[in-house]
Amino acid sequence: MTSVTLRNLQKTYDNATEPAVKDLNLEIKAGELVALLGPSGCGKTTTLKMVAGLHDVTEGEVLFNGVAVNNIKPEKREVVMVYQNYLLFPYMNVEDNIGFGLRMRKVPKAEIADRVGKMLKLVQLEGFEKRKPSQLSGGQKQRIALARALIIRPKILLLDEPLSNLDAHLRDEMREMILNIHREFGLTTIFVTHDQEEAVLLADRIALMFDGVLQQYSPPKEFYEKPRTKRIASFFGNHNRLYGVLQGTVVHTAIGDFATEQVGIPDGSKVCLVIRPQSVLLEHSGANCIKAVINRIIYMGTYIRYRITVDGNEWDIMGDPHPLAGYEEGKEACFTLPKDKIWLIPETLETQETPERI
Amino acid sequence: MNMKKVLIVMLLLVVTMGGTLWAAAQQEAQAPFEARYKTMTWDQIVAEASGQKVYHYMWGGSDTINNWVSGFYANRLKTKYNITLEMVPVTGPQVYINKTLGEKQAGKDTGGAVDLVWINGENFKTMRQGDLLFGPYADKLPNTKYVNMDAKAIAYDFGYPVDGYESPYGAAQMVMIYDSAKTANPPKTVAALLAWIKANPGKFTYPALPDFSGSAFIRHLFYYANGGTDGLMGAFDEKKYQEVAAKFFPMLQELEPYLWREGKTYPESLPKLNDLFANGEVYFNFNYGPGDAAAKIKSGQFPATVRTFVFDEGTIANSNYLAIPYNSSSKAAAMVAANEMLDPEVQYSMAVERNSWPLIVNVGKLPAEWQTKINSINMGPAVLSGAELSNHTLPEMMADWLVRIEKDWTKLVLQQ
């Protein structure tokens, strides 16, 4: 079991002016399954390759179990990477592909055959030994690539966009397999993805990166409920905003005051109040209430979406799929923001970021 | 894809091709020149030549000669007779012989590619025997009056009767070439040269036969092996050949270890030997043109200290000729061009501009004005005087001998 620590990690490519990864600090516990999440070009794959030792580190350190591994060659790190496009060696059959790492370690042939057999069983592809990669489906290729990585019993498993090349139904199957394998082997696993849903479904913790900078590192739930910035909030989907100033536990806004339970933000801070559409209640409970005209009502099957305008911002609100009396298009209605569901983002934090893109 | 356009372009292409074929198929309606020229006056021939184009195939490896033929000579023909002369530079005579031969084989008896060639020796004999030459025409050329047409070295080309199927153009005589800065006293007999070669291993070679000059050099050794030219001047004689060969080839084989690169290889042409000589890798060179060394000094290929000599027992002399292929389409113009080559002014220019020496014309037969002019030419220290050359000439063997010597040389010397 190996923990991974990234300390002040920085990477600047030879022909680039801007670093691809900036001053990254990350603690990954032994046996943890962590997602590196972010839009393309955010530096997540670069980070993965620095952990693997495939890219040199410009500054900072990669530590395994507290020991720096910067100068250890990739083939000696016992870290193995599985690529998005599987990269099965086209001129080798399945058996040879899986056994590759063992052959490189000069493991006896009999043992290789034995371990390859076990691996094929693990990935449920027994009998495929002699197939060529060109005769395999995408999901099968992915499983072979996984088997090829696992057979060398790595300390750390790195997955680069493991599900992105698969069809929707294969994706579920594969996700199950990754989770099962992770559970069974207890491997420290880092995977890269641009899909927040995938990250949420798989990871113990998510490291979200924008433009080479780590934005937030926490369990998936917190990204929904406690995003550190508006941009993070946007990245994790639909949310509603309202701006105001915090006084004690109350946010003063142009349309009224809202109580919150959040602590730690200095008095008098300008804040952005954030709340998820499903957290807004369709009821009038006196406190934390908004009165607004319903612009549109859209029936979505499992729920009904209400669209209102709050202090110039468009809000979406999710309600039960049963129409509610008094909540009709063009009429004014009441919406309650439960104070434990309100999350405040201090406006100062936004200034260190690049302009917001949604 | 725009199929129509492609089709149209293809169609145009086919039409162009077809047009060319059709044009080529259109033969001249007039009676062929070869049926009429014998009864024509020279003026009529000159008149017919006007406007014709002559493709003159010749060896194209000398900038001075190329320049002279395409410049002075071609310009003169253009202004004087309205004849366009196109020099076609080739690597050797086999190009145009084979070309004419191929045309004959393919049945192209008119409109051949070649109109005028620079030729002599076995090549002439090959073309003559293959019925590839037009003629006899030489007696129709007015300027042959300046030449001793009856002299054996002119009336017989390598012992083969010319019979008017080629007209003389230049005289040639083998001269040995050396660098006076490296060899103060060159060996002036064949025997002395052979001794010198053995005393200075690696410093002598000759171009691989059938190179023209290499073959000429070897023939001097053949004469030497025979002890002179006795018995070699007639038609090929197998018994005589075997007798001389029995001495000749062992002599060459014995010489091989002392040659450049121990005789394992030979420069494949005279220019390669020139290069070796110019760079001091070998100390001797030779050339059929007594003025050639001077030309190479001028162009910088040879050092200024280069000199020439002839063997005391003499060196082989012969003549260069022009000939007209049987299927030339510009025979009249080719005749005019061949005649113009013997014009005193042209001969003078050849000596001065391209170091062609000695001249084929008998200077004594020329108008007095040109006699003085030609006699006053100073060819420089690298060129022997006309008298020195003419006092040391040896005759050529008939081509049959050459062919046999070359064939056996390849077998017994080169491939050993």
Next chain:
Amino acid sequence: MKKFSILIMLAPALAVIILLFLGGLLLGLLQSVNYMPIIGLNDFSLNAYASIFSDSQFLGSLALTLGISIVTTLLTIVFSIVTALALRQTFLGKRLVNFLYQFPITIPHLVIAIGIMLLYSQSGFFSRIATNLGFISTQSEFPILVYDDLGIGIVLVYLWKQIPFVGLIVLSILQSSGNDFEELAHSLGANKWQTFRHVLLPLIIPGILPASIICFAFVFGSYEVPFLLGKPYPAVLSVLAYRLYEDTDLSARPEAMAIAVFIAVFVSILVLVYKKVIKNVSGRAD
């Protein structure tokens, strides 16, 4: 309709190649067996073949031609891989070196033949340098690299032309997939040599084999360079064939044609064998 339009699209190309090329080969074949009534050859005979195969000059030429072609092809493969591996990395002046590397593709053989002669002959530039440095005292001591027994000068010219041609193909293979496969192999525990041996080489070799075959065939049948830089004896097959074709004795022509036909058949068989082997080995039948 579609069939028809495909035929039209192919027709011009096929017409040119079938008429000129295959037709030419057929005519050559007919002339080699002395049968072409249109030019007065009526006596079918295989004498030309009998005579070339019993001729030591032909056999010597064949050996020389094969030697030059094989050595050139093998060295081209080795050096194209070595140079492509070096060029793949980033370094100062990469653009310039890349540009230079493409140079030989466009430069005609003749020019380089002259350059090689001026550099490597015994009176050439390197010989002069060696003399001036005192390594040798006369030019005869300089190794014979041009007009030599082994065709070294000829090989040098072809290497100059072909290494970048094949090298660019290697480079494109390396750039399209080589990097990822290489990283993967490292992460699976292969060291540099193992990665090269088990990953890059198997990726490169099938990719450049076709180009190498073209190179081999080109060298085997080309005329210009061996004519300029070769010895008169033995000469490579194409020079020998053309020399016989040019012979003023027309009876040598069937032999010239026989050699030409031999070259064509030999190269064709080679390519067919290659295709067969490729099919069996890699299964990438196409």
Next chain:
Amino acid sequence: MSEIQKQQAPRKQVNIIRNIVLLGIVLGVLLPMLPQLIWSITHRWYFPDLIPSEWSARSWEYIVNPNTRVIRAFLNSLVIASAVTVIGIVIGVPAGKALGMYKFKLKWLVELIILAPAIVPSLAATMGIQVIFIRIGLADTMLGVILVHLIPTLPYMIVTLSGVFANYDPEFEEQARSLGANRAKTFFLITLPAVFPGIVTGSMFAFLISWGQYILTILVGGGRIITLPILLFSFTGSGDNSIASALSIVFVLPAIIILIVTSKFLSGKSSGMGGFGSI
């Protein structure tokens, strides 16, 4: 610290090897092209001098002298190579498209036939066909020379283009047509730009193969069609290094221009160089 040094040592070594290879490339490419530059302005340069003892412009005077027809040979070469290239494009584009985009019966045979001249030397075929060319009057003509030059050039043109067409998506054309472009507009605005890099590479091959051709030109042109290689050959045989060098410099000029123009097309994936992998 010591570990860092240990790790950097082999990398340095690799760099040294790489730099040696790079130096080899630079010298290897440039050296055989330099002697001509010096020789072309040399008057006397004997062994073992490292620099000529006398200089002269003789060779260049020879080149520009209209009598020597170097310039005309240059123009002849240019006309022939350009014609071969244009005809090559006209024939090659449809054939390349057919081979690159469609599957049809006997495709393997068509491919084999088209590739054959790239593998089997053209000398054999040209020697065979010469006698027919003489008979039908194509010998000694420009057209004849252009036709035989097509033999070795077409395979390269077609292979390059079929490689490009294989990567070409015909749905772009459909899209353009559905957006209102007519056939011609579709061809010029969609098809042509997409296959342009392939046409450039193919043209480059065609032009250069024709440009460097000696033996086919002499066989069919019979010397009457004088191109630069023919002049160059008669001088390399004559040992006049100065003129041979000057001629070879003239000979190489278009190649350098072509390289500068096409360089960016050569290395890219779109170049169709990959087409050679399909043989």
